[in-house]
Amino acid sequence: MNRLLVARYALDNAIHYGVVEEDSLRRLEGSPFESLRETGHRDPVARAKLLAPVPQPRIFGLGYNYRAHSKESNKAVPEIPVLFMKPSTSAVGPDDAIVYPADGENVHFEGELTVVIGKRARHVPEAQALDHVFGYTIGNDVSDRVLQRRESAFGCLLAGKGYDTFAPIGPFIATGLDPADQRIITRVNGVVRQDGNSRDLVFPVPYLIAYLSKYMTLLPGDLIMTGTPAGVGPLAxxxxxxxxxxxxGVLRNPVIAEAQAR
Structure with a gap:
């Protein structure tokens, strides 16, 4: 597929998809998972509110999928993908707030390359896995470390990853990228905290798709957050x-107190 940036956006009380071209959005007829046919209408980016590029996605997460992150977490490099899921209600878009829980004690950022599935996938060979990818977006796998460790001690992982707003995604879906060589940079208040590259993934994207599709059907719009490089740390x-x-692009999100969100 050619290199495109696809946005989901709100404008004039309606939601559209469009292809980004400089300061305009070439509006699509419908969902890009069905067709990239354009209406011929152009919307100005300046008037559009960018949304999470997939509404209410199923989100698959990967733990310890960068060797340096495993090291900083005092974990062994995994022998199989360490999988968890984040609820669809955890997804928010660019510029939306990450809500810091009232009882949160140690909430971390995790910048991640995120796969956007474009075609139904079941029992897909690794060599054909990328044929089922529509594109790639940016994810932030926000995590409550205290709750995560309590859960992990009993072999589960959900609530510590699954708060509402704990999965910012966006701002666009990029098609035609090479998932094996993407730089991931995370900044907090302008200071670089992570600077990694998907070259360092323990389990690369084609392997992850083949592995997941062995056990379950992947659907258009599903997201795979591929893991985070070293440098994770707290948010306030x-x-x-x-x-x-x-x-x-850049996925930007402010952090607010839960009381501010009510």
Missing amino acids: VGDMVEVEIPGI
Whole structure:
């Protein structure tokens, strides 16, 4: 597929998809998972509110999929993908707030390359896995470390990853990227905290798709957050966290207190 940036956006009380071209959005007839046919209408980016590029996605997460992150977490490099899921209600879009829980004690950012599945996939060979990818977006696998460790002690992982707003995604879906060589940069209040590359993935994207599709059907719009590089750290109310992948853009989200969100 050619290199495109696809946005989901709100404008004039309606939601559209469009292809980004400089300062305009070439509106699509419908979902890009069905067709990239354009209506011929152009919308100005300046008037559009960018949304999470997939509404209410199924989100598959990967733990310890970068060797340096395993090391900083005092974990062994895994022998199989360490999988978990984040609820669809955890997904928010660019510039939306990450809500810091009232009882949160140690909430971390995790910038990640995120796969967007474009075609139904079941029992897909690794060599054909990328044929089922529509594109790639940016994800931030926000995590409550205290709750995560309590859960992990009993062999489960859900609530610590699954708070509402704990999966910012966006700002665009980029097609035609090479998932094996993408730089991931995370900044908090302008200071670089992570600077990694998907070359260092323990389990690369084709392997992950083949592995997941062995056990379950992957559907168009499913997201695979592929893991985070070294450098994860805490967030605080008032912070601005940015995750950048140069071929996709910058995902920017403020952190607010739960009381502010009510």
